[in-house]
Amino acid sequence: MTTLPRLVAFDLDDTLAASKSPLDSRMAALLVRLLGAVEVCVISGGQIAQFHMQLIDNLENVSDEALARLHLMPTCGTQYFRHVDGAWTQIYAEYLTDAEKTDALNAVEISARSLGYWESETWGPILEDRGSQITFSALGQAAPVAVKTVWDPTGEKKNALREAVQVLLPDLEVRSGGSTSVDITRRGIDKAYGMKKLATLIGVPLADMLFVGDRLDENGNDYPVKVLGVECVAVEGWEDTAAFLEILIPQLEAGAADAS
Ligand SMILES: [Mg+2]
Secondary structure, three states: OOOOOOEEEEOOEOOOEOOOOOOOHHHHHHHHHHHOOOEEEEEOOOOHHHHHHHOHHHOOOOOHHHHOOEEEEOHHHOEEEEEEOOEEEEEEEOOOOHHHHHHHHHHHHHHHHHHOOOOOOOOOOOEEEOOOOEEEEOOOOOOOHHHHHHHOOOOHHHHHHHHHHHHHOOOEEEEEOOOOEEEEEEOOOOHHHHHHHHHHHHOOOHHHEEEEEOOOOOOOOOHHHHHOOOEEEEOOOHHHHHHHHHHHHHHHHHHHHHHO
């Protein structure tokens, strides 16, 4: 990128905040400052409730004008939220049909049971209907990180389950999600899909965007954005992102001052 970005997009978990945790106050302050300078997007495989808990609820002293520059894309951009007239408003949602959901729920349960991955000790529901995505979490949605880490350290179980479910659902796409989860969506839904939608929706070309994520490696859920050709910054946690923003924001602010 020869010029400064017009939009900065972020992954959520392990990029803006620790996994499933609220933003640190340092990051919250940086985001509010960033919103004063450019459009900002947050895109994640998670649902809007996770955006509220981790992100929105922790932004302090932020004006409606700044919030109007924040673009929220839960479930990889199959849903889109903007701050309109003082409230977070769903602009669109592309849900699976009831038939697709039923097929997906059945396929993943049958496959998990036959592979011996249907656990009896769980924390919250194993299957979740996220509207545009069906998610299987082997140990339940609310399982402690320490338990999740040891369930499938090599990724072998997730891959076996993913492959078995994909065979049953040729018209849908089955992907590895978090450490114990498998996600089912329409074909071609990933963060690249969301970023392309955003470019069209708000008229900012991909070439004028910058993306920050912790999983830009080839197996990571941020990798499709890199493949798309968007300029990317790889981080290993929110502290890296904060350090990067402390350098970027003054440049953006100086750029805005020059332009005015
Ligand atoms: Mg992440």
